[in-house]
Amino acid sequence: MAKSDKTSSATDQRESGRLQVISAIRKAEEIARIDIAKITDFSPATVTSITSELLSAGLIEEVAVDEATRDTKRGRPRVALKIRGAAHWVAGIKVSNKTATVALMDFEGHTFAEFETPLPKSQLSGEDMVDFILHSLETATSEAGISISDLSGLGVGVAGIIDALRGFVYWSPSMTERNVDLRDMLENVIPLPVFIDNDANLVAKAEQLFGMGKSHRDFIVVTIEHGVGMGIVIDGQIYRGTRGCGAEFGHTKVHLNGALCRCGQRGCLEAYVADYAVLREASIVASSMGDETSEKKLEELFNAAKAGDPLAKSIFQRAGTMFAMGLANIVNIFDPELIILSGERMQFDYLYADEVLEVMKKSVVQIDAPLPQVKIHKWGDLMWAKGAAAYAMEGVTEHAIRKISQDAQS
């Protein structure tokens, strides 16, 4: 729909300005107005005008700069701005293959409560998924002593192929049905704006807002747990592809007619690197592994490899080599500034051991310039829920910014 020229264009510019200012404050944590002007390239007058709107809307607040650390010689201001934590609270929920994790987060990005609950079944129908998410959210908020109506938004992360803009689940390993309009279904029973995305994109969002991606415009996050995920940040934005389902790193093929993947195809990276890929070779190593949980089996296999068991070692080595090849392909295609390997499975250091990174380095196109940085971020289960909350917070921020324009016009 074509916008009806001048007014809406000016409003768009104003909203984009507010977003830039609030992002600069969020990134800096505490920042003086004059430094916001430097970062955003806005005039000091524009920054003063925008920050006063944000202050009136209660989204940011003033804090006194510590006199002891203030650079008085250069006449630095006595007052800085920060995000007002109490402005909005959001919830993030990550549904994985066995549990759901809920994080409650304030507007500053502090997680003030977390909650974990087991999934009733490993795959749920659309309706059961909605019930389960509602139930988890109710329990988490009531344990934190608040109610759902105290929240301003809900972020939901699920594995699979998600069209984030439409909140639509094409396919998820956690669901029995395809093509579920999950956002609409959730918004029908939960009185909050709901934001749904692929779980790896949410980790990328969390890295961008609170983690190692904070100071990078372009980076890539690779996650490994039950599957292999990727989140791509280009020019500060999550790259989603045309159908909202790019970045399917786990299903790039590394071997023609290779190992069988749970997606039904052969030779996917995931079929060599994910938990289930490693586990299906585990039975050959130790007969004692019959009735144990997957976690336990994986841990035993890992310990056997560490103790020098050659078969166990060879399982991890193959996974590591394939992972190195996949990472090299990412470097060859994206040439990113930074690759963050994120997630629980990073504890199995075969995946990022020096020798794996060496293989990767040898498999990328060789030029006389430094390779992308590869950083490891082990943040455990809560990471995913934090990412979901971060995603909701971004949406809530945009709503709040738009509301300022609407209030001004009415």
Added chain:
Amino acid sequence: MAKSDKTSSATDQRESGRLQVISAIRKAEEIARIDIAKITDFSPATVTSITSELLSAGLIEEVAVDEATRDTKRGRPRVALKIRGAAHWVAGIKVSNKTATVALMDFEGHTFAEFETPLPKSQLSGEDMVDFILHSLETATSEAGISISDLSGLGVGVAGIIDALRGFVYWSPSMTERNVDLRDMLENVIPLPVFIDNDANLVAKAEQLFGMGKSHRDFIVVTIEHGVGMGIVIDGQIYRGTRGCGAEFGHTKVHLNGALCRCGQRGCLEAYVADYAVLREASIVASSMGDETSEKKLEELFNAAKAGDPLAKSIFQRAGTMFAMGLANIVNIFDPELIILSGERMQFDYLYADEVLEVMKKSVVQIDAPLPQVKIHKWGDLMWAKGAAAYAMEGVTEHAIRKISQDAQS
């Protein structure tokens, strides 16, 4: 360097506005002011002001709308705007492994002269490359009855790993040396702004400005000739990666420890799909192939396959299957709107035969949404040089737009 606030910010915005308007005119070929306002979302007053600047600078011109086709009922304007072809001329040169092709192009994008010259050797030193490019440019301009000083810019496309922003060649199969500051060397002897990029990026640029990419914000171009190249356009911009050397599709690995690639590594896509990969299996098929040129050998092999020779067929089938796997990986990662398969080798239709596209479709993540379009664009050798000219034209346009601001300030 931080920009010194308000003035430069306003200038930046003005320049960005001019660029948007001129792009809209270029894309539409002929367009009324009111339609520019619709497309750019600028107010009619802003469009009038910007177009009058562009008219004064001689970059665009007014044309009468044909009365017979004009929609008089809706009061459509009598005057449209178009790019003024004579505003600037640029040259584009593509250095391939055997020849250099030069295209001379006017500001509207019409190629008014083309010229081809064989390379003295298949690999040149930096200095010899500069001499060769200068010589080709002198010959091409003099044959066209103009001189180098009539041009406003030179675009140069070379295969290899190029940092386009710095005009720096990390490595090229056409050069004996690594790390050549080719732009600076060329600008020392040719009195023009020089713009250098990887050849596949230049094809993407040509597709964007004049070809199948015209109406797409996001698309990917894959080229096959002596090597395999890729150009990625995201949100209207060529994606280059951090070191200026992303999109190395040809060297993504499709097979661990696979076929030997000319880059020295194993299992690269190029090692299965490029000319040399196909040719090294050719000798097994026909003993008559001893002294022929590569082109001739490839053609004979292709004809043998078409005639049903099973060995020849199997060579192309393997190349096709590997190519399908590589394309599927691109779809899985980028989920682009459109993939354009571009270049001379597309005449060997094994590469895009229906069955290859079928394999690709089966190798991408399956969801209930239409797959990206795959289009074939066979434009032959001149395509590359046109891309180089298009790239130069983009740079020249930016210079011209900046000059308007400078003239206004002085």
